[in-house]
Amino acid sequence: MTVMSRLRAHGRECADRLPPSQPWEHSTRPPRLRKAITVGFFAPTEARRELLIASIGPRARKKASAGVSLEKAFPSNVCTFGSTLLMLSPAQEIARRRTFAIISHPDAGKTTLTEKFLLYGNAIHLAGAVKDRKNQRATASDWMELEKQRGISISSTVLQFDYAGCAVNLLDTPGHKDFSEDTYRVLTAVDAALMVIDAAKGVETQTRKLFEVCRRRGVPIFTFMNKCDRPTHNPIALLDELENVLGLQSSPVIWPLGNGPQFKGVFDRRTRQVHLFERVPGGKFQAPVNVTSLDDPAVRDKLDDDTYAQVKEQLEMLDGAGHPFDLKAVQAGQQTPVYFGSAVNNFGIQLLLDGFLKDSVPPAPRTSVSVSVPGMAQPTAARVVPVNDPKFSGFIFKIQANMDAKHRDRIAFLRVCSGKFDRDMVVTHQRTGKQVRLSSSHKLFGRERETVDEAWPGDVIGLVGHSEFGIGDTLTEDRSIFYNEIPRFPSEVFTYISNPTSADSKKYRAGLEQLLQEGVVQSFTARNAPPGATLLAAVGPLQFEVVQWRLQSEYNAECRLTRTPWTVLRWLSLADGSTTGLAKGTIDYSKFVVASGVSFGTDKFEQPVVLFPNEWTMRYFTEKNPDIRLHELPLDQAPRD
Ligand SMILES: Nc1nc2c(ncn2[C@@H]2O[C@H](COP(=O)(O)OP(=O)(O)OP(=O)(O)O)[C@@H](O)[C@H]2O)c(=O)[nH]1
Ligand SMILES: [Mg+2]
Numbered sequence: 219m220t221v222m223s224r225l226r227a228h229g230r231e232c233a234d235r236l237p238p239s240q241p242w243e244h245s246t247r248p249p250r251l252r253k254a255i256t257v258g259f260f261a262p263t264e265a266r267r268e269l270l271i272a273s274i275g276p277r278a279r280k281k282a283s284a285g286v287s288l289e290k291a292f293p294s295n296v297c298t299f300g301s302t303l304l305m306l307s308p309a310q311e312i313a314r315r316r317t318f319a320i321i322s323h324p325d326a327g328k329t330t331l332t333e334k335f336l337l338y339g340n341a342i343h344l345a346g347a348v349k350d351r352k353n354q355r356a357t358a359s360d361w362m363e364l365e366k367q368r369g370i371s372i373s374s375t376v377l378q379f380d381y382a383g384c385a386v387n388l389l390d391t392p393g394h395k396d397f398s399e400d401t402y403r404v405l406t407a408v409d410a411a412l413m414v415i416d417a418a419k420g421v422e423t424q425t426r427k428l429f430e431v432c433r434r435r436g437v438p439i440f441t442f443m444n445k446c447d448r449p450t451h452n453p454i455a456l457l458d459e460l461e462n463v464l465g466l467q468s469s470p471v472i473w474p475l476g477n478g479p480q481f482k483g484v485f486d487r488r489t490r491q492v493h494l495f496e497r498v499p500g501g502k503f504q505a506p507v508n509v510t511s512l513d514d515p516a517v518r519d520k521l522d523d524d525t526y527a528q529v530k531e532q533l534e535m536l537d538g539a540g541h542p543f544d545l546k547a548v549q550a551g552q553q554t555p556v557y558f559g560s561a562v563n564n565f566g567i568q569l570l571l572d573g574f575l576k577d578s579v580p581p582a583p584r585t586s587v588s589v590s591v592p593g594m595a596q597p598t599a600a601r602v603v604p605v606n607d608p609k610f611s612g613f614i615f616k617i618q619a620n621m622d623a624k625h626r627d628r629i630a631f632l633r634v635c636s637g638k639f640d641r642d643m644v645v646t647h648q649r650t651g652k653q654v655r656l657s658s659s660h661k662l663f664g665r666e667r668e669t670v671d672e673a674w675p676g677d678v679i680g681l682v683g684h685s686e687f688g689i690g691d692t693l694t695e696d697r698s699i700f701y702n703e704i705p706r707f708p709s710e711v712f713t714y715i716s717n718p719t720s721a722d723s724k725k726y727r728a729g730l731e732q733l734l735q736e737g738v739v740q741s742f743t744a745r746n747a748p749p750g751a752t753l754l755a756a757v758g759p760l761q762f763e764v765v766q767w768r769l770q771s772e773y774n775a776e777c778r779l780t781r782t783p784w785t786v787l788r789w790l791s792l793a794d795g796s797t798t799g800l801a802k803g804t805i806d807y808s809k810f811v812v813a814s815g816v817s818f819g820t821d822k823f824e825q826p827v828v829l830f831p832n833e834w835t836m837r838y839f840t841e842k843n844p845d846i847r848l849h850e851l852p853l854d855q856a857p858r859d
Contacts, residue, residue: 308638308674312605313580315676317387317633319374319404321432322414323422324393327444329371331414331561332390333357338504338568339386341379341663345502345564358664359390361621364767372397372764373618374404376631376662376678384575387678393424396758399707399737400616403689405431406703407615407633407678410438410578417443417450417477417558421463429464431705436551437582440574441468447560450477454532457540457556467553469543470536472569474558475517476525483520484558484566485512485533488543492517495565505564549579581605581676584613584635586699592651598700603636605675609696610637610645613703614687617736620772621665628732629660629667629680630687637695639673647684648692648700656693658682689737708850709740709755709787712829713762714780716751722775729773733765734822742787742827744819751780753819755787783815784829786836788848790818795853800826811842825852 320328329348336358337345346355348369356366359375371392378387389408391401405411411432415421421429432439443456450456453474460468473485475492483494494508494517510516512533518526547553555577559566588600603611612634619628642657660667660680673679681687690704717726730752734741739761742753756762762779769775791797792805799805801824815831816839828848830836840848 309606311385311674312676314384315387315581315674316384316410316575316578317389317408317581317676317678318410318412318574318578319389319391319401319408320412320414321391321401321405321425321428322393323416323419323424324370326393326414326416326419326422326425327561328393328414329357329360329390331412331442331444331567332359332375332377332388334501334561334564334567335388335571336377336379337564338571339379339381341377341381347500358666361665363771364764370394372760374400374616375664376680377664378661378678379663382572382575385674385677386575387676389678394758394760395424396756396760398424398427399757401428402431402705402707403615403737405435405437406613406705407631408437409580409582409676410440410574412440412442412574413554414442414444414561415456416445417453417456418445418448420451420456420459426463429466433466433551438549438551438577438579439466439554440548440570440578441554441556442561442566442570443474443556443558444561446474446477446481446558446565447563448478450474453477453558454535460554460556467541467547468556469541469548469553470556470558471543471573472557472559472566473529473533473536475529476521480522480525481560481565483508483517484569485529486569487533487536493566493569494520495563497563501562501564503564504568507568545577548577581635581674584701584703586611587702589700589702591648591697591700594651594697596698598648599698603699605636607636607696609694609699610639610643611635611692611694611696611699611701612639613701614681614689614691614693615704617687617689619732619736620768622667625682626772627682628685628735629662629682630684630691631662632679632681632693634673634675634677634679635701636675636699639677639679641669641671643695645693645695646697647686648694648697649688650686652686654684654686654693656681685735688735706851707757710757710785711759711762712753712755712782712784712787714748714751714782715754715762715765716748716778716780717776718778719776722773725773726769726775726777729769729775730765730777732773733768738768739765740821742819742821744782744817744829746817747819748780753782782829783831784817785832786830788828788830788836788850789821789852790826790828791847791849791853793845793847795847797825797853810839810846813838821852823852 320332322328333345336342346357348357348360358377360366360371362372365372374389374391376389389404391404457468460466471487473487474481475483475485483492485492492510492512496506498505544553548555557566557570583602583604586599586601586603588597590597612632614630614632616631617628620626621629641659642655644653644655647654659670661670662680667680670679692701717723739754739756742755744753747753766777766779769777790800807818813835816835817829819827821827
């Protein structure tokens with residue numbers, strides 16, 4: 219096969235991912251490329267969806283051989299497929315984006331799978347492991363020191379790479395319930411989810427909760443049954459569990475050949491081929507694969523008689539009684555394609571990555587809500603904002619500081635929802651109504667980042683240098699757009715935090731302020747708090763440990779945590795919903811009938827709150843003070859100046 223025919227074949231494969239008819243929007247080549255290369259592009263008509271030209275000139279070839287990534291050397295609407303360059307229209311750029319989160323109960327193997335996706339997506343050459351073992355590199359997504367020490371994910375991570383014509387935005391999320399706020403926020407920024415299940419454990423609690431959020435959002439969910447190298451549940455029983463516990467119709471795409479030490483490969487039900495694997499030490503490299511048919515004597519040799527007979531029987535059952543694969547239902551979130559494998563051993567990863575990118579969805583539109591924003595006479599519009607809306611818009615779903623020890627700055631993670639992002643563009647920060655220039659924008663890969671000049675809907679970009687940005691904020695060129703995507707959760711654990719040494723009080727205050735902005739925890743002012751103590755609230759106690767650890771390691775500041783007696787916090791209002799009298803203290807709190815241990819305070823916007831030791835004292839308060847209403851979340855969700 220000649221180079222040209224290989225390129226053409228590859229181009230056609232990529233073209234299959236793109237929408238059938240897209241007008242050619244770049245009629246001239248960018249001047250930087252004019253002499254250097256001949257640019258490949260897709261024919262504008264539906265009838266001729268083929269790659270027209272595919273060759274590169276001397277300059278680009280020189281760069282490529284010097285090891286310079288062509289994507290780095292040229293604008294992002296020129297993307298590379300091997301050594302082929304393609305110039306894409308905006309619609310094609312959007313269509314090739316895949317933005318998804320990996321979700322599950324703790325320890326199912328999300329970070330391990332993420333690392334293997336990077337390996338198979340050619341984004342890294344050697345895979346790391348989640349535990350900080352001697353002589354073993356760490357994973358790209360668990361980059362925080364505390365994550366490496368504990369072998370768990372604490373914070374979500376964004377990893378962007380180009381693979382097989384797709385621009386992938388992959389978000390690894392923490393599974394632990396205490397960090398679930400971060401995971402829920404990430405789910406607002408993605409268009410699909412990959413649910414990882416430990417095949418020895420089945421559907422666990424946290425997976426169930428995360429699945430519910432995905433179902434409510436209607437995003438497609440793909441399922442990976444991991445750890446097949448260990449003794450697992452019967453795969454048919456695992457499918458039953460998806461249907462019975464989650465109420466989710468499943469259609470297995472990849473089926474395991476045995477489990478535990480007997481796990482020798484998988485059967486691809488689409489091609490009816492067997493993929494036999496070889497183990498690779500430590501799973502650092504891609505596992506060699508031997509593709510054949512189920513009747514091949516090599517397969518019979520590898521499997522013992524029982525396993526072989528079982529697999530045959532299971533496959534017959536699936537063919538007869540299983541749900542046929544229905545792409546429409548998958549993309550509507552009504553059916554989940556199921557894959558089996560072992561992330562740690564690199565078994566079934568390529569099949570999963572390719573299948574997922576092929577069947578998953580391009581960026582979905584987000585909905586703008588109607589609220590009053592500063593500087594505008596009219597409220598914003600309640601409408602669906604199409605991804606191809608010409609005006610740029612996006613929202614911030616995460617903030618993280620000190621990702622890079624050298625810079626010690628803070629990154630706001632923005633999901634682009636419509637239009638095109640251009641570095642240096644001026645947009646409105648809707649919460650304040652101020653104009654901001656976005657000049658420091660980054661593409662993210664774990665803790666690493668590089669400047670990005672352009673981004674399209676579906677992309678996650680990191681914005682540096684704007685202390686005014688908060689989680690949930692909308693940035694837009696169109697002032698009628700306001701996104702209200704970020705969910706809020708009632709806090710369940712409380713602690714006082716204070717600084718025991720006055721010497722580092724400045725660092726302590728700066729660090730705490732930063733962590734509060736990240737939304738790791740929330741702060742309140744409690745009446746009768748010990749001097750110098752701030753009340754912190756969180757979804758789970760591990761978040762307090764993270765605060766303590768990060769204050770120490772990132773700000774070199776000591777802190778002391780002191781237990782509080784409360785388990786429930788509620789915002790207060792009068793029956794008509796007003797809070798002014800309560801906030802300004804014109805209403806006499808001593809008139810309230812309260813059980814012992816109940817205390818009052820305010821949130822950071824000076825809205826009144828009440829703290830209860832338990833549910834019983836809260837019920838007592840409700841009965842005895844019928845004029846007062848209690849709210850799980852703050853009443854004022856509208857933008858504030
Ligand atoms: N036997 C086996 N172990 C695996 C496999 N995949 C992951 N593990 C192990 O399972 C443990 C948890 O893996 P992680 O990738 O950290 O799991 P996670 O889902 O990211 O965990 P959290 O982020 O803390 O929720 C690690 O010790 C992995 O080495 C697998 O396919 N087989
Ligand atoms: Mg993890």
